[in-house]
Amino acid sequence: MKHYIIQIAFILMAISTYSQYQIKGKITSENNLPLQNVALHLLENNASTETNENGEFEFKEAPKGNITIVTYLFGYEQQNITLNTTAQNELNIILVEKEQHLDEVIVSTNFNKVQSQNVMKVEHRNVEELRKNGATSLIEGLATIPGVNQISTGTSIGKPVIRGLSSNRVLTYTQGVRLENQQFGDEHGLGLSASGIESVEIIKGPAALLYGSDALGGVLYLNPEKYAQADKTAGSFTQQFSSNTQGTNTSLGYKFSPNNWKFLIRANYNSQADYKIPDGDRIINTRSIEKDIKTGIGYSSSTFSTDIRYNYNNLNLGLPEEEITNLGFRTPLYPNQKIDNHIVSWNQKIFFKNSKIDADFGYQQNNRQELEAPEEIALHMKLQTLNYNVKYYLPQTKGIKTIVGTQGMHQVNTNFGEELLIPDATTVDFGAFITSQLEWKNNALQAGFRFDNRAITTSEHGILNEEGYFSAIDKNFNSINFALGYKTVVLKNVTTRLNLASGFRAPNLSELTSNGVHEGSNRYEIGNQNLENEKNIQIDLNVEYQTEHFELYANGFYNKVDNYIYLSPTGMQIEDNFVFEYQQNNAALYGGEFGIHIHPHPFDWLHFTSSFETVTGKQENDNYLPLIPANQWKNNIKTEFNIKNWLDKGYALLQVNHTFAQDNTSTFETSTPDYTLVNIGIGGTIKWNKRQFNVNLNANNLLDKNYIAHLSRLKADNIPNMGRNILLGINFNF
Structure with missing residues (x-):
């Protein structure tokens, strides 16, 4: 597989040829005054620049063919300008004064449109x-978005929940490859x-x-930091302090773009210490230490662009349990998790006259250890994953x-520890798809379909009829969506x-093969090799009303899931x-998000937003699904x-x-009472x-409210969430 990806990479590089397409221009106001510091974003190769004091800008290496700025x-x-670089290389743009929110470019969908x-x-x-x-933290910030929540274990572990679905039902993408x-x-x-x-x-x-x-259930797509503008350097230093966990978070970055x-x-x-609850006690071993390095190197010309990124993340976090003796301050106690995560990604774009190839390749190594005591590794799993994603954008035909x-x-999973959560296994995915979009006047229609195959093979482990035994499996799961x-x-x-869209999820290794005590949840789990694909179909309706000073939106959805996989108590011990x-069992999820944003005139300095989800x-059978977030009403x-x-x-x-x-x-959850949280902030x-x-x-x-979130994994032990927390953040750009 590695050789296959390398060969594709060299083929893509080999067919690239060099030629120059420069785009120059000037941006002025309606009064013909030059506008400085106008940011311009070239969608096709993610290049950016700004206008100078004369309102002038330049893209030295624009892609060949149709582009959007x-x-x-x-x-x-905001303006979206489309042109063909083989026919036009100069622009004069007039911007109209208007108070509005920025319309961000969306890269998680194939056609990379502004929202x-x-x-x-x-x-x-x-x-x-x-x-x-x-x-x-990143996941705490995402949980403020209507329709998004988190399953948390203290302050150091958080998993995204999108409209009631989580874990393997929500896919995370980073650096252009699936995490x-x-x-x-x-x-x-x-x-x-x-x-x-x-x-x-x-x-x-x-x-x-x-x-x-x-x-x-959805996708969480993380866009990496952009490079510096052409022929410029930039750096930044960020420091954040947290009073509750006596935490410190330091970030230092530097970037430059010659030629x-x-x-x-x-x-x-x-570094974060144990978090404190409103009564003043600290929850022992909710501490963590994280080290992270991200690097990148890119090159772009008129006919191709390439971007190679590497991320190393080292995380040492404590796992809170009963009867832990409090020692030290920040260093996690036992039991704890030590995780090393390496991600290497390569994005390659090749531009033709009226079409392009966009390819992503990735390699990941996730090395996860759980230690019960010094030098006592209870769990040690190494997961190695190769990804590829190659798309060809055909020449546009009659607006399509x-x-x-x-x-x-x-993907290969290998075990080294004394305990096994899942067996040694190999997973191979293959998918092929086609999608089209037609735009006319104020309308847009998009449609597509896709075929997928997932093959899972595992090795036999343990002694038959005893705890920790895993029988070998060889299964294929297919789906058309x-x-x-x-x-x-x-x-x-x-x-x-x-x-209207359909989706699927093949059963994961834990669901297929489990046979033992899952220490993280303190229960004996038994897998089911007869599980079938989860399949769903969802209808989603979004209505938005927007003027310069008022916005109103309503998002409603109905999601029918066949063969929903869940854990059910047997009554045995x-x-x-x-x-x-x-x-x-078949299941359904339904609901939505509703909200307003008021930006009244002439009080342009005031914003009020309110949302309900x-x-x-x-x-x-009318039983409720587990881990469904409570309704929320958020005001800002x-x-x-x-x-x-x-x-x-x-x-x-x-x-x-x-x-x-x-x-x-x-059937195995407890109810959660309501609560209200008040937050304030100031800055500039x-x-x-x-x-x-x-x-x-x-x-x-x-107000130091004592509460327990419904999706907190510490709820079973009646442990509250964090109390009052004062945050101070400082950022220097240089």
Whole structure:
């Protein structure tokens, strides 16, 4: 498999030839005044630049053929300019003054449209904005998005939940490749640092057409930090302090882009002590230490661009249990997890006159250990994964854009520890798809279908009829899926999106083969080799009303899942552990998100947002599904201001978030009462002695509310979530 990917890589490089296509231009206002610091983004090769004091800009190496350039300047209307570089190389752009929100480019969908043109509704968040809002970790920031929650174990482990679906039902992409880190376990977090991640996109609903198996519930797509602009250097230093965990998070990065080359490197160190609950006690062994390095090297010309990224993440985190003696301060006690994660990715784009090839290749090594005592490795799994994703964008025909592609994965899991959660195994994925989009006037129609095959083979281990025995399996899972979407502007300022899509998920190794005590959940789990594919079909309706000072949206969905896999108690016990078996039943999830954003005139400095989200999950027999988040009502008031010559882009915010009681629980869950959390924040850019830096000060859970989130894995032990937490963040750009 490795040789196969290397051969493809050399073939793609070999067919690339060099030629120059420069795009120059000038941007002015309606009064013919030059506009400085207008940001321009070239979608096809992800290049960016800014206008100078004369309003002039230049892309030295634009791709050959059709390209799209997007302009961004606060207080001016965003423009999307399409041209063919073989016929035009100069632009004169006039921007119209208009107060509006930036329309971000969405890269998690195949056609890379800005959100207003996208057939599928995709949530986009900038990681820096999440920090300003008081997020202490990446997953905590994502959980503020309507329809997104997290399954947490203290402050160090968090798994995304999208509309009630999680674990292997939600696929995570980073650096353009799917993240593989034994995500079947609730106590296995993302294993990714927010440092070096620029923005996040979330697809809420089945995305099998784009990503294959495991995208049944949605996709979490992480966009890496951009390179510096051409012929420029940039650096940044970020420091965050956390009062509750006495934590420190330090990030240092540097990047430069000489000629057509691009380089960057970023290092991050994050250390958190045990978190404190409102009564003043600390939850022993919820501490963690994380080290992260991200590097990249890229090259672009008019006919091709290449981008190679590497990420190393080392995470040592404690696992809270009863009767742990508190020693030390930050170093995790036993039991703990030690995780090394390596991700190497390579993106290659080749531009033809009216078409292009976009290919991603990746290699990952996830080395996971669980230690019960010094030098006593109870669990040690090494997961090695090769990925490929190759897409060909066909020449446009009569307004129809079409993409054909193939994706695949070759994965090997090997055990070295005394205990086994899953057996040694090999997983091979292959998928092929085609999708097309047609746009006319204010309408867009997108459709496609896909075929997938997953082959799983495992080795026999242990003694028959005893705990820890795994029989050998050799299974194939096939699926054909489709997606159909339509977007239209039905009335002035009213946009409607209707999507119908199917998805699937092949059973994971834990569900197929488990036979023993899962220490992370304190139960004896028995797998089921007769499990079939989970298959779902979801209908999603999105309606948005947007003017310059008011927005209203409503997202409704109904998700029918056949062969839903779940753990069910048998009523038996083995060595004082309750026995659970994996079973299947048809199920349905339904609900939605509703919200408003008021930006009143003439009070342009004031923003008020409010959202309500709800999801219900039921089996065909009317039993509720487990791990369904409670309904939430989130409110945010934000003001923007400047103070003379020393504070720029200042802001102050107040968040009041109410979580309703969750009484719709599965047979082995307990109900959770309602609670309300209050958060505040203030920040901006401080100018001092011709220098400037960004600062933010936040207080989360300001009233020190004692509460337990329904999806907290510490709920069974009646352990509350974190109490009041004061955050101070400082960022220097140089």
